[in-house]
Amino acid sequence: MHDGWKIVVGLAVFVLLVTSPLVYNALSAEKASVPELVKPPNGAPECVEDAAWMRASHMDLLNDWRDIVVREGRRDYTSGLTGTVYDMSLSKTCMGCHSNKDEFCDRCHTYMAVAPYCWDCHVEPEEVS
Amino acid sequence: MDRTRRRFLQLAGAGVVGAAGGTALRAVAREPEAPGSVESVQPQAGISRRWAMVVNLKAVERHHSWDRIIEACHRAHNVPHFSSAKDEVKWIWTEEFEAAFPSQEQPYVTLEHHDRRVPVLCNHCDNPPCTRVCPTEATWKRESDGIVMMDWHRCIGCRYCVVACPYGSRSFNWRDPRTGLEEITKEFPTRMRGVVEKCTFCEERIARGLEPACAEACEHGEIVFGDLEDANSEVRRLLREHFTIRRKPTLGTQPQVYYIV
Numbered sequence: 426m427h428d429g430w431k432i433v434v435g436l437a438v439f440v441l442l443v444t445s446p447l448v449y450n451a452l453s454a455e456k457a458s459v460p461e462l463v464k465p466p467n468g469a470p471e472c473v474e475d476a477a478w479m480r481a482s483h484m485d486l487l488n489d490w491r492d493i494v495v496r497e498g499r500r501d502y503t504s505g506l507t508g509t510v511y512d513m514s515l516s517k518t519c520m521g522c523h524s525n526k527d528e529f530c531d532r533c534h535t536y537m538a539v540a541p542y543c544w545d546c547h548v549e550p551e552e553v554s
Numbered sequence: 555m556d557r558t559r560r561r562f563l564q565l566a567g568a569g570v571v572g573a574a575g576g577t578a579l580r581a582v583a584r585e586p587e588a589p590g591s592v593e594s595v596q597p598q599a600g601i602s603r604r605w606a607m608v609v610n611l612k613a614v615e616r617h618h619s620w621d622r623i624i625e626a627c628h629r630a631h632n633v634p635h636f637s638s639a640k641d642e643v644k645w646i647w648t649e650e651f652e653a654a655f656p657s658q659e660q661p662y663v664t665l666e667h668h669d670r671r672v673p674v675l676c677n678h679c680d681n682p683p684c685t686r687v688c689p690t691e692a693t694w695k696r697e698s699d700g701i702v703m704m705d706w707h708r709c710i711g712c713r714y715c716v717v718a719c720p721y722g723s724r725s726f727n728w729r730d731p732r733t734g735l736e737e738i739t740k741e742f743p744t745r746m747r748g749v750v751e752k753c754t755f756c757e758e759r760i761a762r763g764l765e766p767a768c769a770e771a772c773e774h775g776e777i778v779f780g781d782l783e784d785a786n787s788e789v790r791r792l793l794r795e796h797f798t799i800r801r802k803p804t805l806g807t808q809p810q811v812y813y814i815v
Contacts, residue, residue, distance in 0.1 A: 474589055486588050493592055495705045498696065500761055505589030513592075516740060546706060546743040548632075 460536040463529060468522030474506050484541070487515060516547050524550045603699040604782040605755055606810040607769070608792045609673055613776040613814075620648050623673055626771035627753070632744040634727075634734025643725040643734070645753040646675040646768055655813075657804055667815075673777070675768070676723040676753035677801060677809030678702045684715035684724065693750075700810065701755045711748035720805050724752045755779075782810070 441448075450457060472479050474486070490513040493499050502511045511518050523529040526549045534541065614620065627633070627646045634643050652659055654672040682702050685694050692708035693715055695701070716724045730747045738744065742758070745751050756766035764770070769779040780789035789812075792798075798812040 478589065482588070489588055491707060495703075495707065498698065498757070498761065499592055501593055503591045503593070505591065516743070542746075545746040548738055548740045548743060551740070 460532045462532065463525060465522040465524065465529075468524075471504075471507055471509075472522075473502070473504050473511055473518070487519075487543075490515070515543060516550075520550050526550065602783055604810070605678065605699050605701060605760070606780065606782045606789050606812065607675075607755075607766075608778045608780075608789050608798065608812045608814065610776055610778070610792075610814045611670065611672060613772075613774050614673060615670070617774050617776060619772055619774075619776045620671055620673060622771050623768045623777065624648075626767045627675075629737075630739060630756070630759075630767040631742050632731070632735055632739050633751075634729075634731040634744075635736075636729065636734045641728050641734075643727060643731065643751065645725075645751070646673060648672060649674050654801060655799060655815075657802060658799065672813065673768075674721065674723075674801065675811065676702060676719075676755075677721055677807065677811045678753075678755055680808035680810060681806060683718040683720065683807060687714040687718045689714065696757075699760075701757050702752075703757065704750070704752065704754060706743070706745055706749050706751065709749045711750065713750060716750055719752075720802055720807065721809075724750050726750050 479486070490502065494513050500513055502513045503509070504511060520526070526544070530541075614623075624646055628635070628644075631645060633645050636642060648671040651667040651670040651672055652664060654674050658667075678701055680695075680700065682695055685702060688694070689712060690708050690710055692705045692710070694703055696703050711726065713726050716726055727745050727747050727749050731745050732738070735744065756764070756768075759766060766777075766779050769777045772778075778788050778792060780787040782789060784790065792814065793812060796814045798814055800809045800812055803809070
C-alpha cells in the first residue's frame with residue numbers, strides 16, 4: 426500500500442469530524458434541552474387517556490377520531506381510563522383544556538421537527554395569537 | 555477469505571432491503587390501539603332517515619329572508635367572501651328564477667317570475683353525480699340519512715365534482731379561505747386552499763339535534779328541514795299539501811330540496 430498513512434490520517438480526520446457533535450455532547454456538562462410541556466392551567470386533572478400513552482400515541486388517536494367522526498358520523502368516545510364520554514373534537518375537546526397551542530402542541534412538534542397540518546383548517550384557540 | 559467487491563455489494567444490498575422491509579412491516583402491522591372505545595352505533599343512527607328541505611319561496615319573498623339565510627349559513631361554516639366572481643365560495647346563494655329552474659321556462663310565465671330570487675344550495679341528491687367522479691372518495695352519499703358528505707381531509711382538489719354537479723353547488727378554494735373571512739367561527743373549521751366545499755345539510759348540527767343553520771334563521775317557515783321517512787314530519791306535510799318543484803328534475807339526480815313557488 427503506497428501512502429497508506431495518508432489514507433489512515435484522512436479517515437481519522439473524517440471520523441472525528443462526523444462524530445464531533447456526539448463527542449461534544451458527551452463531554453459538555455450541559456444536558457441536551459428537552460421541551461417543557463405546559464400543562465393546562467385550569468384543565469381537567471385527567472386527559473382522555475393515560476398521559477404517557479397520549480404522549481406516545483395522540484397522533485393515532487386523532488387520526489382515528491377524524492375518520493370515525495367524518496366518515497362514520499359517530500362522535501362519542503368512551504375513555505378507557507375513566508369511562509368518561511368525550512366528544513371526538515380537536516378544537517372543542519382537546520383544545521378546550523390545552524388552550525395554548527404554542528406552548529403545548531408547537532413546542533414538542535418543533536423539537537421533533539414534525540409539521541402536522543391540523544391548523545391549516547381547524548381553528549386554534551384565540552388567546553394564543 | 556474470498557471477499558470480492560461483488561460479494562460485498564450483494565451483502566450491503568441485502569442489508570438495506572432487510573432494514574427497510576422491517577421498518578415497513580412494523581408500520582403496516584401497527585394497530586390503532588386506543589384504550590378507549592367508540593359506541594358501535596350512535597343512538598339515532600340506527601333509524602333509517604332521509605333528510606330533505608322544503609323552501610317556501612313565497613315566504614322567503616314576504617319576509618325578505620335571502621340575506622339572513624345566507625349570512626346564517628356562511629357565518630356558521632366559515633365560508634369566505636371574495637369580491638371577485640372567479641374566487642367565489644358559496645354554500646347557499648340566490649339564482650334568478652329562470653336559472654334555478656330552466657325547465658320551467660316559458661315566455662309568459664317567465665315575465666311574472668322574472669325578478670324572483672331563489673335561494674339554492676346543494677340538493678343532496680338521491681343519485682348524486684358528484685360522488686361518482688371523486689377519485690379519492692372524499693365525497694360520498696351517507697346511506698344512513700342521504701346526506702352528500704365531504705371529507706376535507708381527503709379532498710385533493712381535482713374539481714371533478716365541481717364539473718359533475720349540475721347545480722353549481724360546489725366551490726373550489728382558489729385562495730386561502732382565511733383571507734376572505736372577517737370573523738372566524740371557532741366551532742367549525744375553515745378549509746384550506748385547493749379544497750372543494752359545499753353545503754353539508756349542517757350534519758354537525760343535526761348530530762347534536764339542531765336544525766340546519768339556514769332553517770334556524772327562518773322564523774316564518776321559509777325553509778323547513780325534516781325527515782322524508784317519517785310520514786308525520788313537517789316536510790312530508792308540506793309536500794302533501796303543496797305543489798312543489800325541484801331543480802332540473804329531468805337529469806334524474808333526484809334532488810331533495812323542494813320548492814313551493
